[in-house]
Amino acid sequence: MDIKYAKKIITNVLSKDRVEHSFRVAKVATQLARKYNVNIEKIELAAILHDYAKNHSKEELKRWILQSSLPKNLLFYHSAIWHGPVGALMLKQKHGIVDRDVLSAIYCHTTGKEHMSTFEKIIFVADYIEPMRDIPGVEKVREVATENLDQAVYLILRNTIQFLMSKKHTIYPSTFYAYNELSATVGNQMEVI
Numbered sequence: 001m002d003i004k005y006a007k008k009i010i011t012n013v014l015s016k017d018r019v020e021h022s023f024r025v026a027k028v029a030t031q032l033a034r035k036y037n038v039n040i041e042k043i044e045l046a047a048i049l050h051d052y053a054k055n056h057s058k059e060e061l062k063r064w065i066l067q068s069s070l071p072k073n074l075l076f077y078h079s080a081i082w083h084g085p086v087g088a089l090m091l092k093q094k095h096g097i098v099d100r101d102v103l104s105a106i107y108c109h110t111t112g113k114e115h116m117s118t119f120e121k122i123i124f125v126a127d128y129i130e131p132m133r134d135i136p137g138v139e140k141v142r143e144v145a146t147e148n149l150d151q152a153v154y155l156i157l158r159n160t161i162q163f164l165m166s167k168k169h170t171i172y173p174s175t176f177y178a179y180n181e182l183s184a185t186v187g188n189q190m191e192v193i
């Protein structure tokens with residue numbers, strides 16, 4: 001799929017604000033891809049499409065989970081995490097996207113997962129640090145992202161887990177797995193922030 005077509009299909013399914021968010025994510029992701037030697041066109045495509053399913057109703061997302069081979073345990077967690085896996089599936093089925101890097105980065109962009117590729121990490125980080133994000137701690141993640149991608153992923157996971165716990169929300173297991181994996185390496189290297 002070319003970028004022009006990707007832009008067209010998201011304008012059909014996403015609100016104007018969401019489309020603009022996707023373009024900002026694409027810009028940041030492209031910069032990171034240059035730094036970390038990842039295919040620029042492919043990262044741009046994944047970034048533009050990453051929130052494809054975001055404006056679909058909760059009921060529709062749930063139907064896609066129930067009627068596919070997506071893990072049913074998603075349904076035990078907050079619906080905010082459904083649009084990644086469902087978006088990847090919709091793009092595959094409705095738009096013929098087959099690229100595994102693109103699909104898997106979209107799949108795990110909200111929760112993260114263990115053994116993330118550099119491509120997946122870039123989408124995960126770019127979504128969190130795009131210029132309009134005003135999350136406590138985001139400045140530090142922006143600084144770190146250009147130097148050490150794993151440290152950026154680690155900080156995001158830690159912030160997200162802390163935030164969700166403070167709200168008494170449940171946390172999807174993949175998020176913990178990703179966090180634990182990085183804690184063993186980057187968590188110990190970093191000065192505690």
Ligand code: GDP
Binds near residue numbers: 078109164173
């Ligand atoms: P967006 O789609 O660009 O708004 O960003 P994301 O896809 O990263 O996040 C959607 C929301 O899901 C955010 O508000 C996160 O805090 C939240 N989120 C991320 N992981 C989890 C989780 O494991 N459980 C719950 N309940 N929410 C999560």
Ligand code: FE
Binds near residue numbers: 050054
């Ligand atoms: Fe998202």
Ligand code: FE
Binds near residue numbers: 021025127
């Ligand atoms: Fe997003």
